[in-house]
Amino acid sequence: MSARDGRTSLDDTSKAIIEQLQDDGRRSYAEIGKAVGLSEAAVRQRVQKLVDGGVVQIVAVTDPLQLGFLRQAMIGIRISGDTRVIADAVADIPEVDYVVLTAGSFDLLVEIVCEDDEKLLDLLNEKIRSLDGVLSTETFVYLKLRKQLYNWGTR
Template structure:
């Protein structure tokens, strides 16, 4: 089970995955050794993994969210097949009008067309796949409740706050 200190450590790693254990310790009020021990426990449990992330649009690639409906076979089988595709970055089952949400990265429109028509739509059980192309990433922060961006000043907000 995660406690508030674990969440604070994870938040610090999300801001800077290369921060030292001593820097994180200063930020959360723990010793370097305590942060290291907690990090290793979180890593062993598969809760945390520190990796480099890229932004597709800034790299000249396309980021696309696919909303997929599955018919006549278990969703898990389609999810497993989709996960095998190298372009697929994320697969999640969900409730609502779609059964799967799949995030993919493609070099260009031709690559996306090939992926959709030649591979995704040919997966057994895929009844419908709708592509939503990312034009610009406005916000991308997956932080625990204890760590937040500084809110925009009232005069900078578009909508009344």
């Protein structure tokens, strides 16, 4: 399941199992087995190997709005110094659900989910802009989510 360059190399059967889970994460191993031509036990073993290898996570994806988190935003952060240090500090903030180091206008892109604009302001001022090395931020408030998929990687 491993390639020499550090990436995971998947066979067609593992990809098919992942596609089945992406389509419906609650699908039983027996149903997946029928679809991909394996026994329930073989599917269970392969899924466990994919989870243990960090290739997939089995999670419940929620709608933040339905849970009372009315503000989502992407924050671009410009940094002085080691971006990895700031990335680690930002990643530890509970409201942050996505951190990526980038090349370009921003050193980091950070997605946040919080209750309202007041919480967003607190997050920006008290938790992000207060970090040593943060030069500036630019906030892109989400007005409406049009598309969000989790089915990349196998097709």
